[in-house]
Amino acid sequence: MNPVNTKPYTLPPDATWLITGCSSGIGKAIATLIASKPSLRLIATARNPSTLSYLPSTHNILKLALDVTSPSSVDAAFAAAKAHWGEEFHLDVVVNNAGYSLSGDTESATEEEMHAEIETLFFGTARVTMRAVGVMRESKKEKGEWRGGVIFNISSLAGLIGLPGHAFYHAGKFAVEGWSESVAREMHPDWNINICIVEPSGVKTEFEGHSKAHAAPHPAYTDPSMPARKLEAYVNAGIKAGGGEHLMEPSAIAETIFMIAERGEKVPLRLPLGAVVWKMAKAKAEGFLGELEVLKGISGMGKEL
Template sequence: MNPVNTKPYELPFGAVWLITGCSSGIGRALATLVASKSDQRLIATARNPSDLSYLPDANPNIVKLALDVTSPGSVNAAFAAAAEHFGKDFHLDVVVNNAGYSLSGDTESATEEETHQEIETLFFGTARVTTRAVEVMRQAEDHRGGLIFNISSLAGLCAFPGHAYYHAGKFAVEGFTESVAREMHPDWNINFCIVEPSGVRTNFEGHSKAHTKPHPAYAADDMPARKLAKYVNQGLKLGVGLMEPSAVAEAIYGIASRGERVPLRLPLGAVAWKLAQSKFESFLGELDAVKGISAMGEKI
């Protein structure tokens, strides 16, 4: 199996960052952090550029662009506008695919439009920006290489009731990223990191969360999704286990700037790390239980 991220990554002086979904949450926190670094340059994007008014207008190192990741034309236009802004020496050093939202509720009641829009945003949007970024990074003659962060979630590692299509999108991001990372030639020095945060303070507020219509068959209080929702809502009210977006931004910037090998996966938060550990330990037990069946007469 082709190894990934084999060399230490050095964040260059004057690095260009492209971040999607900068209107709120992790994207906004990371854009704010990068903008505060005098030796870094920033392409901040959002579906509505007016949501980027928190960033200065007069700084030539910062460009604010409209970008709807569900539209191939919008993605192409944003890359073209970024190249025009920075001129003939345009290159990308760090790309952060952050745009997305959660679709929760009873899976049986989800509409075709809701499910397609969710996967279009979480997965195909990430795939579009990633493939364009790889093209720019590998073609840069004097500046080949870069780092692509694809924001997944604890939901890309573990699945819970009532979020089936959100999990599907994040699981897809994980598999896609790992596969593409293994396609890279080591000489290209293109690195990938799948970021897997647990609860972030803005994840379940406002436009970052959509709900399917409730289904009567799943309405009882003892249904798994209802029990989980009650537990989560209690935790949200108390702020238990929630990370600040700024903490996630600092972790991402730290991975990019520390001058070490980039991890392919980065669970963030004690909850994410512990649940990931629990999942894989449980899976090993389940794997051992079916060893005889899986072997199909062969020696394992």
């Protein structure tokens, strides 16, 4: 199996960051952090660029309209960035953050709802990633080495574990995980292009009504004993209790992503963030190992494993 992210990565002092979904949440937190560092360049994007008014207007900050579901919109954003900086344009860090969650009873989700979710979460991430790879691959240092870069694809606990009532959100995040791992293994080590799958657990803004869509309730799933209703009741009870200690601040995630980019070490392929996702991922892995042992005889189909 081809290794990934094989070399320590050094963030250039004049690095350019491109971030999608900067109108709120994690994207807004990362954009705010990068904008506070005068030596860095920022390409902040959102479907509606008026939502980026919180950012100052300087030559180092470019605010663009970008709809990741539209190939022409992605092309236009990259062209605008190149036109803005001309021959000085380079791309060092990309954060694919644009997305929303679709929750509700899977049986009631419409064709439009399910396709829109996957188009945004998966195909949007794929479009921006591959355009970024092309730019990073063509950018070399004076010494003849590739400048390279880091691409952070925002997944979630939802990309590791499937829970009731969010099937298409899980499908999109699982797709991002598998696709990102495959693409990471396609990169030649000399290119210095690193891919990191970021897996936060619950983020506070996600539970405040931002970036969420809901499929219509299905009458067959309304009973409180149904798994999705039980999960909803558990989550709502936690919110009403006013705790939220297990939810992560977007600013903390932003600071961790920046630290991974600048620390001068190898970039991890996966970056689980938060005690909840770490514990649940570990429990899933241990459970899977147990299942493998139980099925060892069947999996080998009579052969020694």
